[in-house]
Amino acid sequence: MKSNQSVISIRNLxxxxxxxxxxxxxxxxxxxxxxxxxxxxxxxxxxSGKTTLLNIIGTLDSPTEGEAMVLDHSVKLLTQxxxxxxxxxxxxxxxxxxxxxxxxxxxxxVEFPLLLxxxxxxxxxxxxxxxxxxxxxxxxxxxxxxQMSGGxxxxxxxxxxxxxxxxxxxxxxxxxxxDAENSHNILKTMVKLxxxxxxxxxxxxxxxxxxxxxxxxxxxxxxxxxxxxxxxxI
Amino acid sequence: MIxxxxxxxxxxxxxxxxxxxxxxxxxxxxxxxxxxxxxxxGDMIDFNAKFSTGHVKVMTKSYWDRVEQMxxxxxxxxxxxxxxxxxxxxxxxxxVSRIRFGGLIDxxxxxxETRAQGPAxxxxxxxxxxxxxxxxxxxxxxxxVRGRIPQQAGEILLSEQFAQNLKVGPGxxxxxxxxTMLGGMSLYxxxxxxxxxxxSNAIDRGAFIADLQDVRMALDMNDAxxxxxxxxRTGVFDKELASGMVSGYMAKADTTDEFxxxxxxxxxxxxxxxxxxxxDYMIGIGIFIFIMAMSIVLWxxxxxxxxxRYGEVxxxxxxxxxxxxxxxxxxxxxxxxxxxxxxxxxxxxxILAYWLQKTGIDISGMMKSSSMMLxxxxxxxxxxxxxYVGFVPGLFATVxxxxxxxIGIYKRKTAQLFKELQ
Ligand SMILES: Nc1ncnc2c1ncn2[C@@H]1O[C@H](COP(=O)(O)OP(=O)(O)OP(=O)(O)O)[C@@H](O)[C@H]1O
Ligand SMILES: [Mg+2]
Numbered sequence: 155m156k157s158n159q160s161v162i163s164i165r166n167l168x169x170x171x172x173x174x175x176x177x178x179x180x181x182x183x184x185x186x187x188x189x190x191x192x193x194x195x196x197x198x199x200x201x202s203g204k205t206t207l208l209n210i211i212g213t214l215d216s217p218t219e220g221e222a223m224v225l226d227h228s229v230k231l232l233t234q235x236x237x238x239x240x241x242x243x244x245x246x247x248x249x250x251x252x253x254x255x256x257x258x259x260x261x262x263x264v265e266f267p268l269l270l271x272x273x274x275x276x277x278x279x280x281x282x283x284x285x286x287x288x289x290x291x292x293x294x295x296x297x298x299x300x301q302m303s304g305g306x307x308x309x310x311x312x313x314x315x316x317x318x319x320x321x322x323x324x325x326x327x328x329x330x331x332x333d334a335e336n337s338h339n340i341l342k343t344m345v346k347l348x349x350x351x352x353x354x355x356x357x358x359x360x361x362x363x364x365x366x367x368x369x370x371x372x373x374x375x376x377x378x379x380x381x382x383x384x385x386x387x388i
Numbered sequence: 389m390i391x392x393x394x395x396x397x398x399x400x401x402x403x404x405x406x407x408x409x410x411x412x413x414x415x416x417x418x419x420x421x422x423x424x425x426x427x428x429x430g431d432m433i434d435f436n437a438k439f440s441t442g443h444v445k446v447m448t449k450s451y452w453d454r455v456e457q458m459x460x461x462x463x464x465x466x467x468x469x470x471x472x473x474x475x476x477x478x479x480x481x482x483x484v485s486r487i488r489f490g491g492l493i494d495x496x497x498x499x500x501e502t503r504a505q506g507p508a509x510x511x512x513x514x515x516x517x518x519x520x521x522x523x524x525x526x527x528x529x530x531x532x533v534r535g536r537i538p539q540q541a542g543e544i545l546l547s548e549q550f551a552q553n554l555k556v557g558p559g560x561x562x563x564x565x566x567x568t569m570l571g572g573m574s575l576y577x578x579x580x581x582x583x584x585x586x587x588s589n590a591i592d593r594g595a596f597i598a599d600l601q602d603v604r605m606a607l608d609m610n611d612a613x614x615x616x617x618x619x620x621r622t623g624v625f626d627k628e629l630a631s632g633m634v635s636g637y638m639a640k641a642d643t644t645d646e647f648x649x650x651x652x653x654x655x656x657x658x659x660x661x662x663x664x665x666x667x668d669y670m671i672g673i674g675i676f677i678f679i680m681a682m683s684i685v686l687w688x689x690x691x692x693x694x695x696x697r698y699g700e701v702x703x704x705x706x707x708x709x710x711x712x713x714x715x716x717x718x719x720x721x722x723x724x725x726x727x728x729x730x731x732x733x734x735x736x737x738x739i740l741a742y743w744l745q746k747t748g749i750d751i752s753g754m755m756k757s758s759s760m761m762l763x764x765x766x767x768x769x770x771x772x773x774x775x776y777v778g779f780v781p782g783l784f785a786t787v788x789x790x791x792x793x794x795i796g797i798y799k800r801k802t803a804q805l806f807k808e809l810q
Contacts, residue, residue, distance in 0.1 A: 214706065235710050242708020253703045257399040262392070267707045269389045314707075 161321060161354050162188040162211055166220035169206055169377075180206045182377040184220070188356065190321070193348050195357030197365055198374035204358035205326055207374070211356065212245055212324045213237040225321060242270045246315030246353075250327035252307040254299040260310045261286065261295040267318045285317035286310075289343055305336030312340065316347055322354045329361050341367045393717055397724070403697075404725060407689055411729025411786055412736075414682040415778030419737025421674050422777045423768035427745070429667045430769050433625055433660060438525050439591065441657040442617030443625050444481070444633055446474065450646045451614060455657075458488040460569050460607060463614045464649055471616060478633065480621050484522055485613035487512035487603045491566030493546075493596060495554040504554045508564070508596035512603030516541070525619070528584055528597075534558055535582025541602055543581035547595035551583045558582050564596070568608035576606035587765065616649075625654055678781040679788075686789030701797055715794050722790035723783070730782030737778055744768040 169181035181203045188194065196204040209215040210222050213229050214237075222229040225244055232240065241247075246267075254263045261282050268278045286292050289309035299307055308328060315323050325344070329337035345367060348355050357364055365371060373381035397404050437443055447455070451462040464470060467485050474483045489510040497503040514520040515538050523529060523537060533548040535558030546556070556562060558580055566574045578598060585592055604610055618633075620626060630653040642648040655661040704714055748767040 212706070235712070238705070238708050238710035238713075240708070241706065245708070247706045249706075253699060255396065255700055255703065257396045258392075262395075266392070266704075269392055270708050272389075 159190055160187055161190045161225055162186070162356075163223040164211075164221070165223075167207075167210070167217050167222055168219035169203070169210065169215070170218045180377050181210075184377075184379055186372065186379065186382070188354060190354055191348070191352045192370060193345065193355045193368060194370035194372065195359055195364060195368045196372050196374055197358075197360055198380075199360070202374040203377040204374055206377075208324050208326055208356065208358045211322075212247060213240055242267065243318070244321045246318065246320040246323040248308070248311050248315050248323065248325040248328045250330045252299070252304070252311045252331070254307055254310055254314075256299050259296050259298055260291060260302065260306075260313075263299070263310055264313045264317050267314060271318060281317055282313075285313040288316060288347060289313045303336075304331055305333075305339060308332060308336070308340055309343065312343060312347075316351070316353070319351060320353065322356065324356050324358075326358045327361070328357070329359070329364055334363065337361070337363045390720075393721070394724075397721055403721070407686055407722075407725045407786060408729040408732075410682060410685050410689065411726055411782045412733040414678050414785065415730045415733025415782040416737045416740075417733075418675055418678050418781050419734050419774055419778040420740055420768070421678075422671055423737070423741035423745070423770055423774045424766070425667055425671050425674070426771055426774070427767045427769040429664060431765075431767060432663065433654065435588070436658055436660060437619070437625055437654055438527075439588075441654045441660065442484075442615075443620050443654050444618040444630050444651055445654075445657065446470070446483075446616040446618065446637075446649045446651050447614065448647045449643070449650050452650060452652060458490060458614060460487065460489055460567075460609065460612075460614050461571060462647070463487070463569060463609060463612045464616065464647075465612045467611055467613045467616065470649060474616070474618070478618065481618040481633075482521070482621055483616055483618050484514060484520075485600060485616050487600060487607065487609060487612075487614045489566060489603065489607060489614070491564050491596070493550075493554060494563040494565055495556045496561065496563065504556075506550060506553055507594055508550070509591070509594045510564070510566070510596045510598065510603070512598055512600045512607075515597070515599040516601070526597075527586065531584040531586050533583045533585050535580065538581040538599060541599060542577070542579055543599075544578040544602075545582050545584050545595075545597040546580055547592045548583040548585045549592045550594050550596070551580065556580055564598075564606055566607055569612060570608060572608070574606055574608065576602075578602070618651075627653075627655060630654060675777065675780055679785050682781050682785035683789050683792075686785055687792050689789070711797055715797055718790055718794050718797075719787060722786045726783040726786030727779075729786070730779040733782060734775065734778040738770065738774060741768040741770050741774060745770060 164184050164186040167181055167184040168179065170177040170179045184207065196207060198204055206215065210217055210229055211224055213224060213232055217230050225240065227236070227240055229237075255266070258266070264282045264285050265278060268281060273281070283292065283295070286295055289312050291306060291309050291313065294302060294306060299310070302310070329340060332340065341364060344355060347353060357368065359365065368385060370384050371381070372379055446464070448462050448464055451459055454462070471483050471485065474481070489512065491508050491510055493506055493508045494502050495504045513522045513526070515523055528537060528545070538544060544562075546554070551557060554562070560580045562578055562580060564574070564576045564578060566576070568574045584595070584597070586595070600613075604612065620629065634651050634653045637651040641650055655664070701714055705711065745768050748765040750765050
């Protein structure tokens with residue numbers, strides 16, 4: 155595991171969305187700190203702001219007020235281009251609906267982030283095969299998303315997020331479209347990668363199965379942190 | 389990366405096949421339209437040149453002022469030295485005298501009384517000189533319906549339609565009732581040698597074609613001619629050459645004398661330059677309409693494709709691709725698609741155009757009541773422009789369509805595009 159240095163630091167974060175002629179406050183005064191190698195998650199009812207917070211940490215959205223520092227970059231001050239570069243190099247995403255590119259094979263989907271980094275052909279192939287091995291899908295490298303099960307697709311998505319060995323992986327409801335067995339498989343894979351590579355994992359979820367694996371649970375209510383607890387290991 | 393995106397493009401039919409097909413059709417139609425219009429225009433010019441305007445025309449100034457009335461009282465006289473001079477000065481041009489005239493044709497019965505009458509549009513052309521190419525020029529040998537071409541003085545051709553109206557045929561006698569150059573009445577007897585049909589209603593209605601010398605006798609126009617037509621020996625009208633000749637000739641011409649010869653280019657007769665400009669304009673409009681229509685179709689396809697692709701765009705942004713890179717890759721895609729569609733459309737368009745250039749389409753059925761001097765068989769003509777004109781709508785429309793559709797990527801916030809993943 156890496157040292158306990160802070161990878162994400164959130165200060166007095168406020169996020170409002172325009173709603174007609176009024177403003178809707180989705181996040182209201184969030185203060186949080188995440189250390190490298192955490193396996194943590196935002197939980198809370200629908201509309202509590204989990205996705206909004208995850209998107210800001212992922213530099214896909216920007217705070218209205220306050221500060222969100224991600225890997226020593228202020229999300230507010232990042233240009234669109236710099237944010238893209240940061241995502242490309244250091245942040246991986248896993249989505250509820252897998253979001254694989256349908257016309258590409260599993261291997262090609264995993265390859266894509268490396269192409270963005272302009273990694274050379276040989277290194278790229280090796281990295282792709284390694285990532286597919288992590289998720290146990292070496293034999294499905296040539297399959298298209300339509301030819302794979304939901305669980306397999308989500309494992310490909312994990313391989314795609316992990317292949318560039320990012321510092322942070324953000325997973326928004328990664329198990330919502332999976333059955334219990336597949337959910338556990340995927341979570342075990344992520345726990346394993348967290349331990350082997352030291353990657354920081356942040357979830358947004360209300361799935362009890364996911365919550366069971368988290369080592370830190372942050373409960374959001376109405377855009378505020380209602381609860382922030384470390385799970386003591388048994 | 390480029391190979392990766394290209395692979396995706398080829399695999400996604402809706403992104404490649406559909407727009408390529410639209411571009412293909414647009415380019416094909418544009419190429420075809422262009423060659424078709426050019427063909428019509430070329431035929432029209434050629435037809436007018438042969439029957440009416442020449443490549444250049446020499447006549448008196450006052451004749452030109454009233455040229456529609458065929459005013460033979462204002463005709464050129466002493467044409468032999470005039471033609472000799474023209475031939476000497478412009479050896480690359482063939483000079484021929486013609487007399488256009490109006491009159492009444494009278495078909496008598498066996499007792500010499502009028503049986504039928506009709507107004508004639510008369511042509512006095514050199515039919516009998518051994519080296520005259522006038523009959524060829526007017527395509528008379530191929531336009532013969534009955535009888536034969538006149539072989540001696542006093543023989544004429546009537547248009548088949550006119551002959552039927554008068555109920556006369558080869559061998560029958562007819563009388564031309566006209567007016568002489570000096571304004572007197574003229575009666576002159578001819579024998580019908582044959583009938584012709586040129587396929588142009590304007591001409592076929594009342595054509596009366598006689599040898600130039602006979603017409604001179606009939607109308608008292610000794611060594612006179614209404615007009616002297618000049619034809620480039622290449623057979624092709626050359627705008628620059630003609631206007632050069634005209635300005636050279638007119639610089640030396642006597643403009644004070646009403647009866648002095650002047651020279652006029654094909655372009656300045658029969659409203660042909662306006663026609664040429666109009667056709668150019670129509671081709672421009674046609675291409676513009678194709679660009680608009682295709683832009684709209686492709687824009688919609690792009691928008692639908694774009695909506696369908698917001699997911700893909702969102703993923704690519706999340707993976708760390710910049711908006712600019714996504715946008716540029718979509719533009720490149722459209723350039724590829726536009727080029728592919730244009731190349732194929734142009735290729736097929738050219739094949740069709742070449743084929744129709746050879747075979748032609750007979751449209752005489754559609755032209756029954758037209759009085760325009762138009763040939764009845766239209767042909768396409770392939771010009772250098774035919775090779776690139778299809779790329780204008782093909783490439784422009786695709787790239788513009790994509791550029792417009794893709795603005796959505798910039799307008800939307802990253803988070804919004806990303807949200808469409810959820
Ligand atoms: N772009 C937006 N414009 C307006 N309101 C928004 C926008 N994005 C989110 N919201 C609002 O902000 C609130 C928080 O949304 P968010 O997606 O973060 O909730 P969530 O906790 O992820 O919910 P769920 O569990 O249903 O995914 C919601 O009330 C939502 O309607
Ligand atoms: Mg959510």
